[in-house]
Amino acid sequence: MDPVLFKAAEAGNIDPFEKYQTCLDQLLTPDENTILHVCLGNQSSEPESTDFVEIILEMCPPLLFQANKKGEIPLHFAARYGHSNVVRVLIDLAKALPSDPESGVTEAKKMLRMTNEEGDTALHEAARNRRSHVVEILTKEDPEFSYPANVHGETPLYIAASRGTLVIGEILTNCISVDYGGPNGRTALHAAIREGAGGTARKLLEKEKTLTKTTDENGWSPLHYAAYYDWYGACTVEVLLEYDASAAYIAETEKKRTALHIAAIRGHVKAMKEIVSGCPDCCELVDNRGWNALHYAVASKEIEVFEECLENIPELARLGTKKDDKGNTPFHLIAALAHEQKQWRRVIYKCTARDIYGLNKRKLMVDDIYFGNFAEIRVINPL
Numbered sequence: 001m002d003p004v005l006f007k008a009a010e011a012g013n014i015d016p017f018e019k020y021q022t023c024l025d026q027l028l029t030p031d032e033n034t035i036l037h038v039c040l041g042n043q044s045s046e047p048e049s050t051d052f053v054e055i056i057l058e059m060c061p062p063l064l065f066q067a068n069k070k071g072e073i074p075l076h077f078a079a080r081y082g083h084s085n086v087v088r089v090l091i092d093l094a095k096a097l098p099s100d101p102e103s104g105v106t107e108a109k110k111m112l113r114m115t116n117e118e119g120d121t122a123l124h125e126a127a128r129n130r131r132s133h134v135v136e137i138l139t140k141e142d143p144e145f146s147y148p149a150n151v152h153g154e155t156p157l158y159i160a161a162s163r164g165t166l167v168i169g170e171i172l173t174n175c176i177s178v179d180y181g182g183p184n185g186r187t188a189l190h191a192a193i194r195e196g197a198g199g200t201a202r203k204l205l206e207k208e209k210t211l212t213k214t215t216d217e218n219g220w221s222p223l224h225y226a227a228y229y230d231w232y233g234a235c236t237v238e239v240l241l242e243y244d245a246s247a248a249y250i251a252e253t254e255k256k257r258t259a260l261h262i263a264a265i266r267g268h269v270k271a272m273k274e275i276v277s278g279c280p281d282c283c284e285l286v287d288n289r290g291w292n293a294l295h296y297a298v299a300s301k302e303i304e305v306f307e308e309c310l311e312n313i314p315e316l317a318r319l320g321t322k323k324d325d326k327g328n329t330p331f332h333l334i335a336a337l338a339h340e341q342k343q344w345r346r347v348i349y350k351c352t353a354r355d356i357y358g359l360n361k362r363k364l365m366v367d368d369i370y371f372g373n374f375a376e377i378r379v380i381n382p383l
Helices: 003-011 015-026 035-041 051-059 074-080 084-095 107-112 122-128 132-141 156-161 165-174 188-194 198-207 209-213 222-229 235-243 245-249 259-266 269-278 280-284 293-299 303-312 314-321 330-337 342-350 366-372
Strands: none
Touching: 003 015, 003 035, 015 051, 035 051, 035 074, 051 084, 074 084, 074 122, 074 132, 084 107, 084 132, 107 132, 122 132, 122 156, 122 165, 132 165, 156 165, 156 188, 165 198, 188 198, 188 209, 188 222, 198 209, 198 235, 209 222, 209 235, 209 245, 222 235, 222 245, 222 259, 222 269, 235 245, 235 269, 245 259, 245 269, 259 269, 259 293, 269 280, 269 303, 269 314, 280 314, 293 303, 293 314, 293 330, 303 314, 303 342, 314 330, 330 342, 330 366
16 A cells, blocks of 8 residues: 555545546555545544545445455454444445345444454444443444354353453343353353452343352363452352352362362361351362361461461361361371471461371371471472
8 A cells, every 4th residue: 555545544534546446445554444444443543534435435345345365345344443333334335235135134234233254243342442422323233133242152151251240241231142151161151250250240240040050171160260359358259159159169170179178278268267257168178188278278388378267267277177088187297387487386286185186098187297397298389
């Protein structure tokens, strides 16, 4: 594309293109961007006037559907950069075109559903870039279409869930049918929790409560994510349990850890308290090695976390004598850990009647491990 024409397209100056009316679709950049792509992609803010777009398309209608090398049509660009007035113009021009008699789908809907090489529609682009006004327009124009995932497994709703309440609200309000799916078996609720978006999570659950039970490919529920990230004082944990307390009993696929195990190994005391408060008997659940949540509190290697469990979470404190598959109680693990982290010795010293923790399967008591330096655990890192 001639530099003069490129700059004119950037500025939305129509004059230089008057003499190119018969070949406007052949004015291309190396990425095969047309003058419409150039115009829409180089506006720092939404253009006040849509005259350039309208006149160019009047002169060369095929540009409406002409894609660049990445399969992006002008609507993708208008959605990405938040040019809502241009989005309306493009849709209106497509509506004026005759429908395909075989498919029965209007040209406008055909344009709305067009994907680029990564499988993104204009709605994917608008959601990713938090263009709530554009999302509103697009979803209202084609409310019955359930936008599928792109090549990365991302649906517009999944993307929106990680980008904010306003964006996702438009999709949930306007779309009749939505796809909640995301990559690696995750859902939009996983995405919202991962971003600490409690308000977004609540909106999703108001629409579809069963999302609390959907697990990703590793068997992690949204509550596992909430326990792991523990945003804003366990507020997302609270939201999830409010809608479905049974999520606390979901164990992952391979290692069989529950959200309480995850909160414990991460040292997230507030999340632990929230889970135990709502579902006290979930403390009985153990992983595939027989470790309970108090074992995991030791494995966090944060002595303050363990002491908080003993002093302020009685349901967890009572797990102190519970043995894993090797016969080790949490205090057997502490005895081994005290050899490499001296601060744990104070826990051992505080324990009266240490014999109540019994023998493990190697016939070792807590004192045997602590004084004899038997390395029961070389590395405590369940994650």
